[in-house]
Amino acid sequence: GAVVSQHPSRVICKSGTSVKIECRSLDFQATTMFWYRQFPKQSLMLMATSNEGSKATYEQGVEKDKFLINHASLTLSTLTVTSAHPEDSSFYICSARGGGGSSSYEQYFGPGTRLTVT
Amino acid sequence: GQNIDQPTEMTATEGAIVQINCTYQTSGFNGLFWYQQHAGEAPTFLSYNVLDGLEEKGRFSSFLSRSKGYSYLLLKELQMKDSASYLCAVRLRRQLIFGTGTRLQVFP
Numbered sequence: 350g351a352v353v354s355q356h357p358s359r360v361i362c363k364s365g366t367s368v369k370i371e372c373r374s375l376d377f378q379a380t381t382m383f384w385y386r387q388f389p390k391q392s393l394m395l396m397a398t399s400n401e402g403s404k405a406t407y408e409q410g411v412e413k414d415k416f417l418i419n420h421a422s423l424t425l426s427t428l429t430v431t432s433a434h435p436e437d438s439s440f441y442i443c444s445a446r447g448g449g450g451s452s453s454y455e456q457y458f459g460p461g462t463r464l465t466v467t
Numbered sequence: 468g469q470n471i472d473q474p475t476e477m478t479a480t481e482g483a484i485v486q487i488n489c490t491y492q493t494s495g496f497n498g499l500f501w502y503q504q505h506a507g508e509a510p511t512f513l514s515y516n517v518l519d520g521l522e523e524k525g526r527f528s529s530f531l532s533r534s535k536g537y538s539y540l541l542l543k544e545l546q547m548k549d550s551a552s553y554l555c556a557v558r559l560r561r562q563l564i565f566g567t568g569t570r571l572q573v574f575p
Contacts, residue, residue, distance in 0.1 A: 392552075398561060458509040461507075
């Protein structure tokens with residue numbers, strides 16, 4: 350199946366700093382990438398949807414100026430958490446979907462990034 | 468808004484059968500997914516239903532009734548490794564909306 354990688358897998362940063370998380374589709378072109386956030390013992394919450402070459406669409410309640418998303422190519426999307434605070438500590442997961450074919454309905458998930466803000 | 472409900476927690480015994488229900492009320496519908504997620508890991512795909520009926524895949528089966536806004540995941544011959552969270556997700560036109568998730572604990 351399709352593989353999606355995320356980097357880093359874990360990051361600890363100080364309050365007020367910015368952190369960049371990369372999401373790559375390794376063996377397919379991802380026309381759409383999704384960013385989710387998951388707090389402990391809770392389900393995944395969609396933060397934003399990004400299509401290659403266009404601005405991301407943010408879900409209600411997600412600050413676009415705080416969570417910067419760039420989807421510059423068909424294999425790479427980045428999420429930058431700016432001026433991170435302890436309440437931003439969470440598990441961030443990306444997923445990617447290809448542009449067509451029989452499996453175009455399926456999203457392939459990355460392994461996630463555990464962010465801890467101290 | 469979108470509403471997808473699942474039981475929060477379930478327990479079962481090794482070798483038994485368990486059914487995890489999911490009800491949904493969403494602004495659209497283009498299919499329903501079930502994912503398994505172990506703690507600290509990303510979800511892994513289990514099944515996809517877009518038409519009414521039962522889809523069987525090994526020990527796992529998934530059922531969908533679009534008229535009732537209802538799905539269930541059936542796990543047979545439970546194993547200890549099946550202890551995980553099970554997420555129901557509805558595909559809208561462009562995105563997946565996840566349910567609250569069900570934590571399943573399998574006991575020996």
